[in-house]
Amino acid sequence: NAGVTQTPKFRILKIGQSMTLQCTQDMNHNYMYWYRQDPGMGLKLIYYSVGAGITDKGEVPNGYNVSRSTTEDFPLRLELAAPSQTSVYFCASSSGTGREQYFGPGTRLTVT
């Protein structure tokens, strides 16, 4: 049981490039989340999903897109990378509301 896995661990992008951060969970959780963590700022919710085919915006969705075609996978897409998107990105999953969220190890992204 691997839990929540994220790839890549690190990535450097040039301004204007695009990329997809991958997230997979093997716990059969319906709920999945994407957060970004900036120094001293805690975790901010980007997008979340309550089940396959359903996604919704969080606190800071601008500049990002998501899809949820399967229960296991919840990729995060950056279309036109900007320096403001330099951050550590965490994916998480849970079995429902008011339940523990299980976090992946994170992806450290630098946009220069």
Place this chain on the structure above:
Amino acid sequence: GENVEQHPSTLSVQEGDSAVIKCTYSDSASNYFPWYKQELGKGPQLIIDIRSNVGEKKDQRIAVTLNKTAKHFSLHITETQPEDSAVYFCAASIGRDDKIIFGKGTRLHILP
């Protein structure tokens, strides 16, 4: 928008002493309050949570108290040990789908 305030941002305590971290929340409808611990280079991990129908919860050296009237909740760690050194986040559920909003975190240092 709804938010969670957390204090202090940094806390240093002697090994064996107690540590207290305090949070306030703005959404009176919040009903779930988890606490997460994040070690360096890892994703956050749930250490304890409390629901709005309970005033206090304890798990070994960790306890959480909730005052719904005042909209604040606190984490108490007793008999602190070196492995307690980490960043701690409080959080509260808000809005549709009970999304989780995190505080900005407290960096706890346990001094030898």
